[in-house]
């Protein structure tokens with residue numbers, strides 16, 4: 401697993417992309433080898449042409465990810481532009497997302513003890529993000545990742561917002577982002593705005 405003190409290079413030639421492990425609206429995620437350290441990592445390739453967000457939002461996600469320092473929040477080792485893509489290098493979470501795990505191994509849902517432990521780790525992650533002024537805005541099973549040791553990390557800051565944003569970015573907290581089934585009611589209601597409480601409500605109702 402990656403060490404925060406290591407210097408992950410921003411040269412695409414230093415990474416060998418292996419198989420695709422997931423994809424979302426604007427990104428494909430690969431298992432990859434960081435050749436200088438011979439270490440398995442995940443590389444998220446964000447298609448800048450396909451991204452709904454503007455470059456400032458994308459830069460912000462990469463910046464937030466690189467500053468993260470919490471065991472339950474996925475961090476970026478580094479990020480850099482390759483052709484029309486932004487590559488974000490992260491720890492590889494071998495078990496994939498909770499959504500993926502449920503689909504392949506737990507079609508009736510996780511056992512209560514597993515739910516309790518995943519929720520606890522996720523809430524630790526949200527508490528850390530809140531303390532640093534971030535709202536995730538897309539907490540869902542597909543964004544809760546598990547590694548080979550069972551460690552849980554919250555991922556995907558593509559639609560996160562900062563509580564300290566002003567002006568245009570503050571107005572964007574009143575916009576419609578996230579994944580409909582997982583949204584709190586006030587997010588579905590245009591114009592009402594929302595804040596940290598959104599996370600807690602979303603979590604409680606899932």
Ligand SMILES: Nc1ncnc2c1ncn2[C@@H]1O[C@H](COP(=O)(O)OP(=O)(O)OP(=O)(O)O)[C@@H](O)[C@H]1O
Nearest residue numbers: 422423424425426427429442491492493497542556
């Ligand atoms: N670090 C990682 N290690 C292993 N698998 C990962 C990692 N990051 C993401 N994945 C897999 O890739 C999938 C998509 O990743 P992610 O949610 O970051 O993409 P996205 O395009 O931002 O998605 P969305 O459409 O939800 O915004 C995840 O659900 C997960 O299965």
